[in-house]
Amino acid sequence: MLFNSLEFLLFFVIVTGIFFILPHKFRWFHLLIASCYFYMAFVPVYIFILAGTIVVDYFAGIFIENAPPSKKRLFLLISLIANIGVLAVFKYYNFFIENINLASTSFQLPYLKMLLPIGLSFHTFQAMSYTIEVYRGNQKAERHFGIYALYVMFYPQLVAGPIERPQHILHQFYKKQVFSQDDFFVGFKMMLWGMFKKVVIADRLAIYVNQLYDKPHEFNGLMHFIGAVFFAVQIYCDFSGYSSIAIGAARTMGFKLMTNFKTPYQSVTVSEFWTRWHISLSSWFKDYLFYPIAVAKRNWGIWAVVFATLITFLISGLWHGAGWNFIFWGFLTGLFIIIETLLKIKSVKIRKSPLKKVAGILYVFLVFAFTEIFFRARSIKEGFFVVKRIFTGAWTMPESTAIFSNFSLVLSVALIVFLFYAEAVFADKIIESKLDERKNANLVFGISILSMIILLGVFQKLSFIYFQF
């Protein structure tokens, strides 16, 4: 079930309505059933994979807590192997086999013919964070199976995050949520803003980007440059739009999910960008991969950071997709951060000069747009083709592009400018304001955003990019 569908609108109204009607003791059950229904709306049978990992991690958590120190690690390993094993089979098996088959001339191994379970990497990482935190002693093992299942399956963040931590969300399921007009008001505006980013901007830009990458050979340098810029904005609006809707939907019921994006395009260094983009994943990697590696290799000095950065981003690339282009994308991103680390480039210093700040913002955007070419392309080769075409191809606008009218182009640029201006100046202030605050601004915001969704939205039910991960 997509957030940008009428089915979801109906689902949301019913689930939220019943949530507040029910006595507190039944609410977890209601949310769990609703989450199962939400997940099964994609491919029903995959619920069994999810159920399997939930059972393993639930018991692993209890065993880790109860086990003597020498055995704790064993139960953690069992949990991690189960989770990573599921990822390995359903997400990476075919990639692995493809590479073996390419290298082999004497035999060909069979492929697994099935779709990737939706949001697999998200809920697997969320489940792993639970057992790791229990192992570290930062979280008590959850004894209520239903509440633990809800921790993994809570529908707003089930298929594309934010990837929550047990310390942040588990206790909220026990708290009696009383209907708050202010929470609902803020959540509603978040959902509206997320929907605007998804259907008005991301899906409009997707029309251009998808056709460009379907036949990259047919387009010149300028069109590929526009495509790279558009995709950088598209993926931001698509993913941050999803996060806004998810956080907003949870907020209407009183739950507070973690922030996933903090205006990343206002970053002045690539390192800073990754502290403001997909924060729940970046911080997951930082806590569970980067720091352990950096600490383990601390004798290496600065090279420990370089090594940890490189490993983290290579794995981050692999997390995003089972393809060499994703690994290369991770490598490129890591490389830019390593260069900044070695040159000791700090955001704080850059922000002191307005000129440097503008240059920094532009630099970060272009670097991100450049690296995302490999993220969007179907292979590294195709990614290099696009880069080459941008630098060596013609920079003329075709008299009429078959894929995008000039009207759409102008409209898209105007909407992007509006988005960045709104996010820099007023969006957060208005969205976070309560019912009695900024009354006129809230009214104008609500009417204009809802009207723009209706008048300028692209209602083709395009899926969210991050669903595939």
Added chain:
Amino acid sequence: MKLIKYIATIFFASLLLSIAATWLTNKGLRKSGVDFYGKINAAGKAGNSTNLLLVGSSRVLKQVNPEIIDSVTGYNSFNYGLNSGTIKTWYNIIDYSLRLNKNVKLILLNVDYYMFDITGDPYKDAYYYPFEKQVPGLILNSSGTINLVHQLKVFDIALYDDYAKYAAIDGWLRPNRILDGVYKGYYPNRQLNNFETIANFKSGNDKISVTQTGLKLLDSCISLCKKNNIKLVLVMAPYFKQYSPAKYFTNFNAVIDSVKELADKSSIPFYDYTTLSIADDQQYFYNVNHLNSRGAAVYTQAIADTIKKYFSGL
């Protein structure tokens, strides 16, 4: 209470805006003179004296020049070619034209290998047929939410894509505008041939999608013409021979043969221009599937000669 008041206010205000925008868009589309809507408007124009309809995809839109046809044959033709259209769109164009224009004598329909893949037809009913009420027999393929919203009418604006919105604005600002260089619906491809595109065209084992509904629609076109006592002629424009889709799609010949079979069965003439002398000369092509304006002139001349020879004085 404050919350309900807020949500009700913004929904009500947006609904009013939506109704106004839908009304303005539908009115604007009826004034449009360009692209799809321009053609629909031209077809439904009162006193339309067009008696030869040129129907097909971009391989008609960019390749058949009514100026040449008219001067050679004496007919009054109009190019109803539409980018990426399939038999579904063509059927609708023919149906709509015949309902509103009683002067039509001859219809030239270009055969494309992908014409039966109606699921790939870009002209969605809700976006592209604001005149449905006038054409009750129109073949519709929208479904589910889109159809539901379309029935409500007041939210039609949410269904229109950017092309429709632009056409509506253009209709208001420049009613019945005709683009520079466009003659009776013919949009020549003035750009030079795209050699790189041709070089990257590789042969393969893909299959063309053919739907049963698509095949039935061709049959319906034939029946429609017979019923209205109109001569239907099928033609097939040249492809660049070296990279012909026949090399790319394994069932290309089978698809074309099925069209020929249907044409034979219904005594509909079929003229295959894929062997025209210009088919292996790159200078006449924009890309593998499309002639440039130079090639279009040669191809149109060949069609016009055929019409003059076999179908004059209908």
